[in-house]
Amino acid sequence: xxxxxxxxxxxxxxxxxxxxxxxxxxxxxxxxxxxxxxxxxxxxxxxxxxxxxxxxxxxxxxxxxxxxxxxxxxxxxxxxxxxxxxxxxxxxxxxxxxxxxxxxxxxxxxxxxxxxxxxxxxxxxxxxxxxxxxxxxxxxxxxxxxxxxxxxxxxxxxxxxxxxxxxxxxxxxxxxxxxxxxxxxxxxxxxxxxxxxxxxxxxxxxxxxxxxxxxxxxxxxxxxxxxxxxxxxxxxxxxxxxxxxxxxxxxxxxxxxxxxxxxxxxxxxxxxxxxxxxxxxx
Amino acid sequence: xxxxxxxxxxxxxxxxxxxxxxxxxxxxxxxxxxxxxxxxxxxxxxxxxxxxxxxxxxxxxxxxxxxxxxxxxxxxxxxxxxxxxxxxxxxxxxxxxxxxxxxxxxxxxxxxxxxxxxxxxxxxxxxxxxxxxxxxxxxxxxxxxxxxxxxxxxxxxxxxxxxxxxxxxxxxxxxxxxxxxxxxxxxxxxxxxxxxxxxxxxxxxxxxxxxxxxxxxxxxxxxxxxxxxxxxxxxxxxxxxxxxxxxxxx
Numbered sequence: 359x360x361x362x363x364x365x366x367x368x369x370x371x372x373x374x375x376x377x378x379x380x381x382x383x384x385x386x387x388x389x390x391x392x393x394x395x396x397x398x399x400x401x402x403x404x405x406x407x408x409x410x411x412x413x414x415x416x417x418x419x420x421x422x423x424x425x426x427x428x429x430x431x432x433x434x435x436x437x438x439x440x441x442x443x444x445x446x447x448x449x450x451x452x453x454x455x456x457x458x459x460x461x462x463x464x465x466x467x468x469x470x471x472x473x474x475x476x477x478x479x480x481x482x483x484x485x486x487x488x489x490x491x492x493x494x495x496x497x498x499x500x501x502x503x504x505x506x507x508x509x510x511x512x513x514x515x516x517x518x519x520x521x522x523x524x525x526x527x528x529x530x531x532x533x534x535x536x537x538x539x540x541x542x543x544x545x546x547x548x549x550x551x552x553x554x555x556x557x558x559x560x561x562x563x564x565x566x567x568x569x570x571x572x573x574x575x576x577x578x579x580x581x582x583x584x585x586x587x588x589x590x591x592x593x594x595x596x597x598x599x600x601x602x603x604x605x606x607x608x609x610x611x612x613x614x615x616x617x618x619x620x621x622x623x624x625x626x627x628x629x630x631x632x633x634x635x636x637x638x639x640x
Numbered sequence: 641x642x643x644x645x646x647x648x649x650x651x652x653x654x655x656x657x658x659x660x661x662x663x664x665x666x667x668x669x670x671x672x673x674x675x676x677x678x679x680x681x682x683x684x685x686x687x688x689x690x691x692x693x694x695x696x697x698x699x700x701x702x703x704x705x706x707x708x709x710x711x712x713x714x715x716x717x718x719x720x721x722x723x724x725x726x727x728x729x730x731x732x733x734x735x736x737x738x739x740x741x742x743x744x745x746x747x748x749x750x751x752x753x754x755x756x757x758x759x760x761x762x763x764x765x766x767x768x769x770x771x772x773x774x775x776x777x778x779x780x781x782x783x784x785x786x787x788x789x790x791x792x793x794x795x796x797x798x799x800x801x802x803x804x805x806x807x808x809x810x811x812x813x814x815x816x817x818x819x820x821x822x823x824x825x826x827x828x829x830x831x832x833x834x835x836x837x838x839x840x841x842x843x844x845x846x847x848x849x850x851x852x853x854x855x856x857x858x859x860x861x862x863x864x865x866x867x868x869x870x871x872x873x874x875x876x877x878x879x880x881x882x883x884x885x886x887x888x889x890x
Contacts, residue, residue, distance in 0.1 A: 497753070500749075500752050500753050500755075501749065501752075503752075503763060504747060504749050504752045504759070504763075505742065505745045505747040505749075506749050508735065508738055508739050508742070509739070509742060511728065511730075511731060511735070511739075512728050512731075512739040512742075514730075515727075515728035515729060515730055515731060516726050516727070516728055516729075518690060518710075518726060519722070519726040519727070519728065520728075520739070521689075521690070521709075521710035521711050521714070522688050522689075522690065522710050522711075522713075522714050522719070522720055523711075523714060523719075523739055523740055523742050523743070523802070523806065524711050524714035524715045524742050524743040524806065525711055525739075525742055526709075526711045527711070
């Protein structure tokens with residue numbers, strides 16, 4: 359059992375990190391906003407954390423706080439103009455932001471451009487990661503049902519009606535964008551201090567799609583759905599790899615194919631998350 | 641209480657509302673009638689801040705409210721319903737009404753984050769109040785049904801309950817009885833009367849002429865964005881311009 363745990367330690371860590379990332383997408387999704395800036399926010403958090411660790415001896419908790427705070431601060435001037443956009447236009451604008459951040463780090467010599475920063479001390483362990491996830495889950499669990507939480511639901515269902523009920527929709531959407539940015543930055547900081555390195559390639563469009571798919575597969579009707587989705591989609595490839603080698607067929611392309619088929623089956627037959635997506639469009 | 645002075649709204653060259661002036665007093669049920677496309681709903685959108693007038697002034701108790709964002713206008717005590725129902729479809733009837741209480745509730749999030757029992761109490765209280773408001777519109781038994789599953793008439797009544805939950809000083813109703821059966825419409829009319837008696841100023845758009853004549857204290861008639869007549873129901877009914885606007889002049 360202990361051996362098994364040690365063998366899969368990094369998998370457990372990545373379930374936690376991906377869980378945080380899926381929650382960061384859920385933060386805006388739960389008030390009906392499809393924002394795809396989170397890989398960019400994650401990059402800002404990762405680089406902020408890594409640079410502080412490499413150039414100072416600040417305690418890790420302060421490093422993580424800075425990793426969460428930096429993208430949260432960036433989210434304010436980003437959100438004020440882009441949150442006026444709706445649906446697919448918001449998605450496109452935020453993808454643009456993500457690419458901007460990535461290209462910034464590719465071209466920034468101070469952080470070695472596309473090579474990124476390496477030899478970051480491993481300061482994040484399983485418990486720091488899972489404690490962070492627990493705090494995030496608690497936060498989102500308590501928001502639901504509160505006055506603030508009902509306002510978010512109202513915005514998701516009908517923004518115009520919400521406004522005439524006295525809800526400052528822009529402020530609420532901005533608050534959730536900032537919260538999502540903070541969570542993504544925190545996850546970025548944790549990952550940087552777990553994998554020893556940060557490089558712009560890890561924060562491209564594919565990364566935010568991965569977060570979104572995990573959140574949607576898990577289901578956005580409940581705050582724990584995204585974490586379940588992250589756990590499922592992080593563990594699945596490993597299970598398939600293991601099963602493949604036991605059954606004696608080479609992993610490789612078949613594994614990816616099977617992974618895709620299972621993903622498709624989940625979306626087709628467990629449309630809980632997709633239902634809320636459809637509702638948002640209506 | 642609510643006063644409109646020379647309010648205009650132009651969409652390009654179309655003057656949807658053209659210099660409309662009238663007042664709605666406290667405790668009054670004020671009817672706003674006119675043929676389709678007369679600008680009634682546009683006027684309601686201007687009052688509730690969903691769109692901005694291109695001219696004129698809207699004031700509440702003497703203070704200008706035109707130009708304020710919709711949520712600030714709601715905070716000043718103006719609530720409304722919609723002609724094409726805008727409920728929060730995925731939420732239960734009770735939760736819809738709880739959203740309506742948004743401006744009344746005092747429940748800071750930190751209290752909830754610290755798991756203080758007062759937060760839980762406040763939420764239970766909100767839900768109980770919502771059920772009571774639903775009882776007022778005759779929907780006590782439907783409180784936990786999702787809004788999409790309610791009948792058309794029931795949805796209209798949930799919208800009224802949601803607006804009442806804000807304890808408004810001015811209530812704007814956009815065709816509240818459209819699609820309702822006669823007894824249902826009568827019940828809504830009684831409720832509107834009661835709300836006005838409690839001191840609310842009610843501005844009502846309605847196509848059911850019999851109901852308007854029986855319910856309203858005063859009526860303003862709009863045609864092509866302009867006020868063509870105003871007065872008590874009996875006065876308005878006698879106006880030749882009104883008859884012409886409704887029946888069509890030759």
